[in-house]
Amino acid sequence: MSSIRTIPSLAACYDLEVEQMDVKTAFLHGDLEEELYMEQPEGFVAQGKEDYVCRLKKSLYGLKQAHRQWYKKFEYVMEDQGYKKTTSDHCVFIKIFSGDDFIILLLNVDDMLIVGRNASRIDKLKQELSKSFAMKDLGPTKQILGIRLTRDRKAKKLWLSQERFRVV
Template sequence: MKEMKSLHENNTYELMELPKVLVASMNLEIEQLDVKTAFLHGDLEEEIYMEQPEGFTIKGKEYLVCQLKKSLYGLKQALRQWYKKFDSFMVEHGYDRTAFDHCVFVKKFSDGEFIILLLYVDDMLIVGRDIGKIDKLKKELSKSFEMKDWGLQIRFLAKPVSSPLGSHLKLSSKQSPSSEKEKEEMRNVPYASAVGSLMYAMATVKWILGYLRGGTVSWQSRLQKCVALSTKEVEYIAITEASKELLWMKKFLQELGLQQERYLLYCDSQSAIHLSKNPTFHSRSKHIDVRYHWIRDALEMKLFFLEKIHIDENGSDMMTKPIPIEKLQF
């Protein structure tokens, strides 16, 4: 309760309507379910023995041990065995496991309707146009597993705000409280509690979709695995990494029956774009790992297209740097 109070006092989020994305544009219903004690459903393939649980020892049989028939929480096999159990259930009911994401199952019906089920550990989303077919699947799931039906998925989206830290400001350990009085004052500030709540939410919320100009965004921000000698090389390597994600999403959506005329990858570095499209820059790029030059072959085969985006229109900057709210208002 203390954490939630801090979130409300800091206006961490605001309820708003979901932007028009795939689910909205195709007029799809989306339901959320949770499998209770999911790991206990897995069937074990090995012989595993354990001592009788403390406090539940059967009188007169204290010398006996338990031979496990099902998975238990804490077993290294538990997650895998649960997935295999669920996978066999979906296949038996006519659902196809997608080749590009084994946690997504699809079933197409003769009347043109379809159902997509997304599994994340013990949570799942069911998407489709026919609510009757969705309800039928939910009933079948309830026969085999103990389910908790959350109904229509609850959506929380953040309200755009300016980044709290200006780009000209620098943080230092010297700014930390030094005296006992300053430390005591800091303990009364709910900042740490709010950050802890956000970290908890980040670790427990299973489906996180980013929305940018009405479309879903797959993004990440992490250290590159090699040392670059210039910002151009940094952008060049980032383009290669982004293109791999783009091609995966392209094939995944095509497997779901969704086609698109052109697949665009935007970059705000003109130098990196020229380096990607022009293999004659050998003297400037020969020290870069060969695997990053794969982007040139991909562009030549027209698997996707690479274009320049102006810095004022690059909304993805909000993922990596402090920016004013005006830049987020398109």
């Protein structure tokens, strides 16, 4: 949560672009490292092969390995693009281009916050990620993880609000 508060504050202070992406069916992107089998799903049992099982080639929702395998795949794609994960939060990836030009990407399960100076570089990253994963481009960030972001770029201010979750 500290990264989710810190990165938008950097965006406010340095007048950075703040974009958001969502990965569709994130856990289905993970590759399995071991042999796993499952019963045929109800309604999809092959006639005459009722006692057969299915060998999984990809991760599925509900598997213990699903979270880790998704992260490993995402980490590989980011490193392949030249991004480094931070030591303080392994879900924060940074790439420095030159001088004060950089991109910070914050991953939270299947939600991404992308922050940087150069909108065209951010768009290029989005295109590259879309080659590896089914993505939904949510544009400028208005809300992430139930936290609403309101921004006044001129005043270099950004407000985070969880008003909807207020206990009455």
